[in-house]
Amino acid sequence: MLSGMVKRVFAVFILVFVASAAWAQAPVEYRLSFPAPEHRWMQVEVKFAAVPAGVLQVRMARTSPGRYALHEFAKNVFDVAVVNGKGQPLTATRPDPHQWDVTGHDGTVVVTYKVFGDRTDGTYLGIDSMHAHINIPAALMFARGWFERPARVTFVQPRGKTWKVATQLFPTTDPLVFTAPNIHYLMDSPTDFSAYTLREFTVDDGQKRAGPPPTFRIALTHDGTEADADAFATDVERIVRETIPIFGELPQFETNTYTFLSTYLPWASGDGMEHRNSTSLTSSGALRNPQQRQGILGTVSHEFFHAWNMERLRSAGVEPFDFEQADMSDDLWLGEGFTSYFDSLILHRAGLLPLDGLLGELAGSINAVTLGPGRQFRSAVDMSRMAPFVDAAASIDRTAFPNVFISYYTYGSVIGLGLDLSLRDRSNAQTSGDQFMKALWTQFGRPGQKTPGKVSTPYTIDGLKESLAKVAGDRGFANDFFSKYVEGREVLDYARLLGRAGLVLRKRAPGKAFAGQVQLQAGGSALRVNGLVPWQSPLYKAGVAQEDQLANLGGVDLTSMAVFEEAMAKQKPGLAVPLRFIRRSGEIVNGTITLEEDPRVEVVAIEKTGGMLTDDQRRFRASWLTSQRQ
Numbered sequence: 260m261l262s263g264m265v266k267r268v269f270a271v272f273i274l275v276f277v278a279s280a281a282w283a284q285a286p287v288e289y290r291l292s293f294p295a296p297e298h299r300w301m302q303v304e305v306k307f308a309a310v311p312a313g314v315l316q317v318r319m320a321r322t323s324p325g326r327y328a329l330h331e332f333a334k335n336v337f338d339v340a341v342v343n344g345k346g347q348p349l350t351a352t353r354p355d356p357h358q359w360d361v362t363g364h365d366g367t368v369v370v371t372y373k374v375f376g377d378r379t380d381g382t383y384l385g386i387d388s389m390h391a392h393i394n395i396p397a398a399l400m401f402a403r404g405w406f407e408r409p410a411r412v413t414f415v416q417p418r419g420k421t422w423k424v425a426t427q428l429f430p431t432t433d434p435l436v437f438t439a440p441n442i443h444y445l446m447d448s449p450t451d452f453s454a455y456t457l458r459e460f461t462v463d464d465g466q467k468r469a470g471p472p473p474t475f476r477i478a479l480t481h482d483g484t485e486a487d488a489d490a491f492a493t494d495v496e497r498i499v500r501e502t503i504p505i506f507g508e509l510p511q512f513e514t515n516t517y518t519f520l521s522t523y524l525p526w527a528s529g530d531g532m533e534h535r536n537s538t539s540l541t542s543s544g545a546l547r548n549p550q551q552r553q554g555i556l557g558t559v560s561h562e563f564f565h566a567w568n569m570e571r572l573r574s575a576g577v578e579p580f581d582f583e584q585a586d587m588s589d590d591l592w593l594g595e596g597f598t599s600y601f602d603s604l605i606l607h608r609a610g611l612l613p614l615d616g617l618l619g620e621l622a623g624s625i626n627a628v629t630l631g632p633g634r635q636f637r638s639a640v641d642m643s644r645m646a647p648f649v650d651a652a653a654s655i656d657r658t659a660f661p662n663v664f665i666s667y668y669t670y671g672s673v674i675g676l677g678l679d680l681s682l683r684d685r686s687n688a689q690t691s692g693d694q695f696m697k698a699l700w701t702q703f704g705r706p707g708q709k710t711p712g713k714v715s716t717p718y719t720i721d722g723l724k725e726s727l728a729k730v731a732g733d734r735g736f737a738n739d740f741f742s743k744y745v746e747g748r749e750v751l752d753y754a755r756l757l758g759r760a761g762l763v764l765r766k767r768a769p770g771k772a773f774a775g776q777v778q779l780q781a782g783g784s785a786l787r788v789n790g791l792v793p794w795q796s797p798l799y800k801a802g803v804a805q806e807d808q809l810a811n812l813g814g815v816d817l818t819s820m821a822v823f824e825e826a827m828a829k830q831k832p833g834l835a836v837p838l839r840f841i842r843r844s845g846e847i848v849n850g851t852i853t854l855e856e857d858p859r860v861e862v863v864a865i866e867k868t869g870g871m872l873t874d875d876q877r878r879f880r881a882s883w884l885t886s887q888r889q
């Protein structure tokens with residue numbers, strides 16, 4: 260009896276094991292076809308197999324990795340039909356705008372739908388006769404609770420096309436079929452299906468690896484020449500090689516490739532979106548236009564830095580990424596801000612951005628942060644928490660953002676500059692912001708890569724502080740830096756820090772009168788104030804607000820911008836000047852405005868100011884700004 264019992268129990272265990280293994284391994288199968296790409300829609304079939312009894316909750320994402328606001332991708336879905344494994348129709352109920360609840364199935368549920376997409380960028384879906392640029396969350400349904408299941412994606416060639424697939428999805432022997440180890444990874448895998456131009460290169464970072472060094476692929480869809488593509492590939496490789504020394508090594512890219520999905524077409528929208536083993540780069544600019552090309556390379560540099568800082572070195576606030584509600588992180592000042600600081604630094608070190616260009620960017624960011632009124636209300640951590648409202652978020656009401664918000668990209672980049680220079684300053688260039696990034700990578704990034712699509716050791720702000728204490732060799736410095744400049748609202752002494760590198764931070768218009776940074780629009784007999792008047796600026800204190808009209812300054816009728824500028828040039832900072840303006844209600848106000856000195860600064864190399872670069876400054880500048888490539 261005992262042996263019989265044991266056998267039966269054993270048999271039951273086997274059955275359960277086989278059933279659960281099949282349940283765990285049945286991939287979600289997607290079939291993407293393009294019957295009429297010129298009309299900007301894609302046909303999708305999703306097959307969910309081994310569905311447990313009960314309700315299958317099929318959803319469209321509301322968010323997309325690397326984006327922090329809600330995007331409500333279900334709005335573009337239409338013509339939805341659901342059938343069981345025998346092809347018999349099933350009804351789906353709609354508990355919310357994003358979800359289809361399917362019951363009464365036979366263990367298989369097949370959902371078909373069309374999805375419209377006419378925005379080529381890193382967030383949405385862009386389909387036309389030239390390509391399908393697919394951000395997966397904008398296009399593919401998923402089942403709630405099924406994120407550990409693998410996926411299999413089949414692309415169907417549009418009639419008459421010979422498109423190729425560029426993606427970080429795992430390849431199979433069929434060039435139109437790909438897999439993902441789990442749905443997290445699928446959602447993170449933007450895909451370009453087009454007749455793109457391919458450029459490839461390999462980079463050996465000198466680390467011991469099981470296989471060959473990784474391959475970098477550039478899948479380029481543009482309206483330029485082969486020579487444009489070659490020159491672009493050369494510069495992308497320079498950026499890749501200049502980034503590696505900061506972290507000391509390349510990440511372990513799954514499938515041993517990293518793909519730049521680069522789409523530069525007049526109708527594309529400017530965007531760059533980081534992913535684990537790829538990036539989606541889109542612009543309406545062209546590689547042949549030097550100015551537009553500079554912007555394009557800046558985005559390449561920014562997004563590639565994210566392969567470490569964001570994709571693998573990741574804030575606990577956005578891991579795992581939530582596809583059902585807005586994701587909030589305390590640390591976008593690091594994830595986006597430090598990435599912005601280093602993207603320009605890398606371009607400069609790689610010889611792709613001249614010193615004047617770099618200094619212009621630094622001065623612009625310092626102005627935005629030190630003078631931006633938002634800092635009176637929010638720290639860099641607080642600004643990061645605003646991302647769900649500002650990161651390509653749509654709203655129709657006016658906000659006070661120009662007065663109460665500073666982009667965490669800019670704020671964080673200025674903190675990055677300040678930290679880099681402070682570390683160099685206090686250690687005589689023995690340590691640096693580069694060393695800080697490497698320490699973060701060692702502590703959080705490298706060990707966290709156990710499953711593709713997931714980060715197992717995301718950081719918290721305390722962990723960041725700990726790493727800084729180690730790099731600086733001084734816990735007090737780390738605590739002080741975070742409490743003043745990251746969690747607090749103070750700014751560093753940039754003039755002194757830049758001075759170490761022989762760079763002069765000075766007023767850009769000394770002695771010039773300043774009313775506040777506002778957009779004025781000429782028209783008729785007065786100048787209309789477009790946009791919010793900056794908090795506590797001279798115009799603000801004078802009571803001037805958005806949509807008011809400036810009529811007369813110091814006795815001069817303001818009939819044009821030229822007249823206004825001439826009138827301002829005659830004034831001096833500190834003077835109280837009569838100002839007549841008309842409120843949007845029609846009320847005429849005869850008041851006064853007390854002008855201030857233009858507070859904006861510029862950063863200039865000391866040798867361009869008639870000064871002398873000392874040997875110490877030269878060394879400091881060189882260790883900071885010259886190429887770090889071995």
Ligand SMILES: [Zn+2]
Pocket residue numbers: 533561562565594595598
């Ligand atoms: Zn970014």
